[in-house]
Amino acid sequence: MSALPDEVAGKPRTRNSWNWIGFALSATIVGISVYVLADILKDVDFARVATNVRAMPASQVGWAVLFVAAAYGTLTCYDFFAVRTIGADHVPYRIAALASFTSYAIGHNIGATAVSGGAVRYRIYSQFGLGIIDVAKICFLTGLTFWLGNLAVLGGGMAYQPDVPSRILQLPTESVRAIGIAALVLLCAYVAWASRRPRAIGIRNWSVLLPSGSSTLIQIGIGLADLGCSALAMYTAIPSPPEGELLTIAIAFVSATLLGYASHAPGSLGVFDAAMLVALPGVPKEELVAGLLVFRMLYFLVPFCLALVSMACWESALFLRRGAALARNQSTAISETQPGKAAQESGSSRA
Numbered sequence: 001m002s003a004l005p006d007e008v009a010g011k012p013r014t015r016n017s018w019n020w021i022g023f024a025l026s027a028t029i030v031g032i033s034v035y036v037l038a039d040i041l042k043d044v045d046f047a048r049v050a051t052n053v054r055a056m057p058a059s060q061v062g063w064a065v066l067f068v069a070a071a072y073g074t075l076t077c078y079d080f081f082a083v084r085t086i087g088a089d090h091v092p093y094r095i096a097a098l099a100s101f102t103s104y105a106i107g108h109n110i111g112a113t114a115v116s117g118g119a120v121r122y123r124i125y126s127q128f129g130l131g132i133i134d135v136a137k138i139c140f141l142t143g144l145t146f147w148l149g150n151l152a153v154l155g156g157g158m159a160y161q162p163d164v165p166s167r168i169l170q171l172p173t174e175s176v177r178a179i180g181i182a183a184l185v186l187l188c189a190y191v192a193w194a195s196r197r198p199r200a201i202g203i204r205n206w207s208v209l210l211p212s213g214s215s216t217l218i219q220i221g222i223g224l225a226d227l228g229c230s231a232l233a234m235y236t237a238i239p240s241p242p243e244g245e246l247l248t249i250a251i252a253f254v255s256a257t258l259l260g261y262a263s264h265a266p267g268s269l270g271v272f273d274a275a276m277l278v279a280l281p282g283v284p285k286e287e288l289v290a291g292l293l294v295f296r297m298l299y300f301l302v303p304f305c306l307a308l309v310s311m312a313c314w315e316s317a318l319f320l321r322r323g324a325a326l327a328r329n330q331s332t333a334i335s336e337t338q339p340g341k342a343a344q345e346s347g348s349s350r351a
Contacts, residue, residue, distance in 0.1 A: 044285050052239040052290035060236060061294070067233035068298045074226040076100045079121075081222060082141035085211055091128050098310065099124040100142075105307035109300055110266055114139060124314065137208045148187065148216065149223010150258055155183030157251035164251045168259065168275050191216050227254055233299060234276075238291035242283060252279035 076093075079100035083091045099121045107117030122135045130138075158165050158180025162173040169176060193199070195213025202208055211219060231250035235241050241249070256275035260268025273292050280288060 044289055046289075048286040049290045049293070052287055053293060056239055056290075056294065060239075061298075064233050064236040064294065064298055067229050067236060068303075071226055071229035071233060071299070072101055072104070072303060074222060074229060075104050077222045078142040078145050078226075079103075079138060081145065081211075081215075081219065082138040085141055085215070086134060086137045086208070088125075088128070088130060088134065091125065091130070095124065095128060098314070101303070102307040102311055102314075105303035106311075108268075109304045113261070113264075114143070120311070123311075127318070133206060136206070140208055141211075144210075145219040145223055146226075147223075148190075148220050149227055150254060151183050151187045152220050152224060153227050153250070153254045154258065155180045155187060157247070157254065159184060161248065161251055164248055164279050165255045167279050167281070168252075168255050187220075191220075227257075230257075230299070234291065234295050237295040237298065238283065239287045241291075245282070249280065252276055255279060 076097035077100075080093055080096040083089075083096050102124070103117035103120040104113070106120055107113035110116040118135060118139045121138060122130075122132065125135050125138070154165070158176050160180075162176035162180060165180075166173045166176040171179075191213055194210055194216050198212070199210040200207050201210060210216075228250070231246075231253045234253045235246050235249045238249075253276070256272045256279065257268070259275045260272035263271040265271050273289075276292060277285065277288060
């Protein structure tokens with residue numbers, strides 16, 4: 001009799017142990033990043049940082065805004081691609097764009113993007129008949145697009161210029177180059193595997209059809225466009241970006257982004273910044289800190305506010321639509337009952 005309770009009790013403990021491992025890993029990344037960031041910033045002249053921010057010409061800020069807008073524009077392709085892949089052709093692009101923009105803008109700032117972003121997506125897509133399973137498939141496919149793009153960029157960067165990510169990972173450059181080459185080989189193997197025949201993954205009643213080889217290349221292209229625009233925004237946000245260092249900053253940006261994503265910290269706060277400062281020792285600290293502040297405002301804060309306003313307008317529209325539908329139903333019910341009442345009154349008057 002005691003064996004069954006032990007087995008049942010053992011399952012939650014197993015799940016909880018995995019949860020604690022993930023939490024401990026995230027907490028470790030955040031803790032180390034905060035420590036490193038505090039150590040780097042202790043000799044930074046914040047008066048010069050403020051001067052660098054104020055001295056940035058409007059044209060430079062304008063280019064940064066343009067690249068941020070382009071990055072969020074490419075993010076809409078994540079959801080649109082996923083919606084079409086699962087066969088939800090009745091969902092228009094504007095809805096996929098709204099779900100993508102709001103989920104990423106809110107998820108980036110709140111943290112735990114898979115959960116927070118998934119909740120926002122469900123709120124929007126459920127109005128078009130998509131259920132939890134459908135939204136889970138969309139989240140999986142958008143995540144796959146994200147990782148394929150990052151695998152291509154980071155794998156190529158680690159193989160071509162391993163010194164940048166090696167500063168973050170604290171590994172020898174040859175080891176980093178080997179990891180990069182392995183990532184590219186893995187990416188090519190996945191494309192070849194997906195090209196041979198239709199592939200599906202899942203368990204029991206949940207399964208998702210993976211994109212074909214050609215569609216996988218489209219996924220990689222979407223991820224490359226997203227990361228390219230984001231890296232250009234970071235490069236442009238630095239007051240005096242070093243010439244010829246765009247690729248270096250792009251590799252540092254992708255490495256820092258992935259580390260921040262793994263930390264699940266809200267806005268990757270502290271993690272992304274520490275990684276960028278460690279990866280780019282050739283950029284003056286005051287200028288890089290100024291660039292990080294401008295980038296955070298343009299890429300995180302402004303889209304977050306716009307996403308909140310967009311969701312408020314969406315919810316208001318739903319509320320008004322439900323109110324109008326309820327009013328129509330009530331008027332229809334009243335009009336249907338009125339003929340019956342008139343007939344009864346007419347019958348009683350004849351009697």
